[in-house]
Amino acid sequence: MRLLDDISTKRADGRGGTQKKLLTEKGAEDRTCSDTSSLYGMETRTKQLEDKLELQPKVTRIVGVVGMPGIGKTTLAKKVLEKQRQRCKFMYTVYLGEICKKSKLLPLNRLHEDLLLELYNWKNNGNEKQQMNSNFSLDKFKAGLSKKKIFVVLDDVSDKKQLDAILENREWICEGSKIVIITRSESAVKGIVNDTFFVPGLSHIDALKLFNYHAFSSADYCGDPGLRKLAEEFVDYTRGHPLALKVLGGELHLKDKAYWESKRAMLTQGLSNIIQDGLRVPYDDLSEHHKNVFLDIACFFRFGDENHVKSLLDSSLHDDDIKVLADKFLINICAGRLEMNDMFYTLAMGLLSQASAENTKSGCRLFNHGDIVGVLNTKAQATKVRGIFFDVSQVTKNVMLDSDTFASMGDLRYLKFYNSRCPKVCESECTVNFPDGVEFTLQEIRYLHWLKFPSEKFPQEFDPRNLIDLKLPYSKMEQIWDGDKVR
DSSP states (O other): OHHHHHHHHHHHTSOOHHHHHHHHHHHHHHTSSSOGGGGTTHHHHHHHHHHHHTSSTTSOEEEEEEOOTTSSHHHHHHHHHHHHHHHTOSSEEEEEOOHHHHHHHSOTHHHHHHHHHHHHHHHTTTOGGGGGOTTOOHHHHHHHHTTSOEEEEEEEEOOHHHHHHHHTTSTTSOTTOEEEEEESOGGGTTTTOSEEEEOOOOOHHHHHHHHHHHHHSOTTOOOOHHHHHHHHHHHHHHTTOHHHHHHHHHHHTTOOHHHHHHHHHTGGGOOOHHHHHHHHHHHHTSOHHHHHHHHHHHHHOSEEEHHHHHHHSSOTTSSOHHHHHHHTTSSEEETTEEEOOHHHHHHHHHHHHHHHHHTOSSOEEEOSHHHHHHHHHHOTTGGGEEEEEEEGGGOOSOEEOOTTTTTTOTTOOEEEEEOTTTTTTTTSOOSEEOTTOOOOOOTTOOEEEETTOSSSSOOTTOOOTTOOEEEOTTOOOSOSOSSOOOO
């Protein structure tokens, strides 16, 4: 509800006179009963989750609800929980949230106690004073649960150890009970759950209704065609992500078309704080190595063949990096193709800008032609450069670079000189030149694409031991290198 309150506050600060007042009052009236916006697409999701839980009615079922932050996992689980309370098929129906946060602040064994207390409070209508009764015994209460079916939602689970602590040996759980585990990572529930429900993004129709509800106070807005077209573009950008739809819709509520167009143009430059805070959670959980992999993919390999991208990443001493990121929904894998969606890409660009401003130790990734020319000319922070993707078509004046420009780039893994307007202008003179040739070792290089490579062969000291992908279009290569180059 905090999100809706934040949006309502933002709306109240805008302009719009009488029309705004009427629409705002209408929006407030629509929201007095419940969060109507959460119902879009909910019926189908609820049915799918209930089917998994009720597959074996008389058997205890544990089902994981898995998805990226803000996709609607908690809303869905609470909806199913509320329906179970109305049906009165379980003696206890409770929700236990913030498990990840609690596990960092308290001993793990406290998590099991917290669940038992939630169950006890449910029995006593939330009267916590009864916990302090001298006759109360947690162990005795727990023993009695073995004969009473429970329906439990465990929210924000991030590790199997948390579930082991909460559920213990499970012998105390009555047969026929149902447990829903909400997590951002499939690996956290793998081997524990009987089934998993991956929460999808909303369909385009439901996503548009949710966005319109927050942007126009009407799910079926039929007004300005220009705004309707822009609404479609915002919906496409979010890929059916409920949190993003709510926030963007709220920010655009009662704003004029010029503001909408400006907001649309700025989408790739930065996320709203609420959206960014949500999406950043799985990134912050990554190791430093996997953070680098995530940023490498965002900058250089956002779309591509899964196996090819995997081969280019520094994975020799690590687990499958692609699977780690996919498990946290930071990237998508479908039919052997890897993709990073627009919002995570925007998040990555923001993280890179922040890292550059703070001069952190994370690798420097260059893809803006102005930044690239500056670094190549001055050799500033050359030792930190991890990747360069240089679109030479953006360079309007001839640039002359020293032969030793790359000599100190010992960590350079990905290097690409290309022309986005090729082949139309590939026959023209190159605007980025190395009059004295190039000298480099590039021992870490994995990906080397160089349009019109400036020499007839690679430098003798070039070390291709890690090289995976080599392309040299429109070059005048006579010999790649002398002798053998053993990886």
